[in-house]
Amino acid sequence: MKLKRKFTKHMLKEDRLVTTTFQLTEFVQKHTKQIFIGGAVLITLLGVVFFIFQSKSSANRKAAELYGQGIIELKTGNPQMAAFNFRTVVDRYAGSEWAPMACFQLANAAFNLKDYTQASNYYKQYVDKYVKMDTLLTASAWAGMGSCQEALHNHNAAGDFYFKAAALVPGSFMAPQYLLSAGRAYTSAKNKIKALECYQKIFDQYPLFTQINIARKEQAQAANL
Structure with missing residues (x-):
């Protein structure tokens, strides 16, 4: 007679983490040679996978997991789910190192959903909170606000x-x-x-x-x- 295995909350969390890491790794492997994914996205996902394995902080690890899932959703045509993942990072893991990029990508997801006012707000939030993070990305956020205003005919x-x-x-x-x-x-x-x-x-x-x-x-x- 087989004994039933009792799963603790910790074990379930670890199982979800392993599943997400596997999904990210599989996604990178499948799309490495596909031009439409883009080198920057692949580098980001590889960084996320590496970070998940190396991070000792559960909060940072969870933020990385959600961010990686968001990138996959965004690049495979599901901006609504991507926005949910990015927003969770921004709201629940604001102190993590993934929060700035999640904020920026949340703006991109909102733009893809044609919610230009919301997208502009998130680009502005990135500029206001993370202006010292990356000059090129900050410039891109300002340009993102420009694209939003253009879409709104301003x-x-x-x-x-x-x-x-x-x-x-x-x-x-x-x-x-x-x-x-x-x-x-x-x-x-x-x-x-x-x-x-x-x-x-x-x-x-x-x-x-x-x-x-x-x-x-x-x-x-x-x-x-």
Whole structure:
């Protein structure tokens, strides 16, 4: 006669952790060679798997688990479940090292759900709370706010956010792209002066970047406003 095994809460938690770690590892293995996943996402997931194995803090481990699940959900077309996981990290594990990225990804999930006001709020929350974490990511959050305002047809405000993003990362590969986005937003807002300023900055500061040819064409359109 087989004895029934009694599962404690601790054992159940460990079982869920092992399952999640296996899912993350399997996801990474399956998608390593698939271009659409993107190198940055794979690196993030590999980091999450490594962290889960190495972390001695149960709170940090749980936050990493939820964040990893959220990334998988977001990249496989389930932004609602992704948002739930990211929000749990932000609300329950605010002190963990995964909270800043969860906040940023929560904004991305809300944007994918076309809840642009909520997405903008989370991008702003990231900027307000985690501004010193990563300059490129902070600039991306400002640009995210620009995309939200653009989707809400507040084109002048969108231009301001994109312009702010470009100013945060001068000389970076993203700066001319942010300036292009700002120029387009200002053009949509019929703000000729600001639009031309954005394109001129690309000419002056980023003459060797690929955006230069697009900027020339769009500057001509803005000049006719």
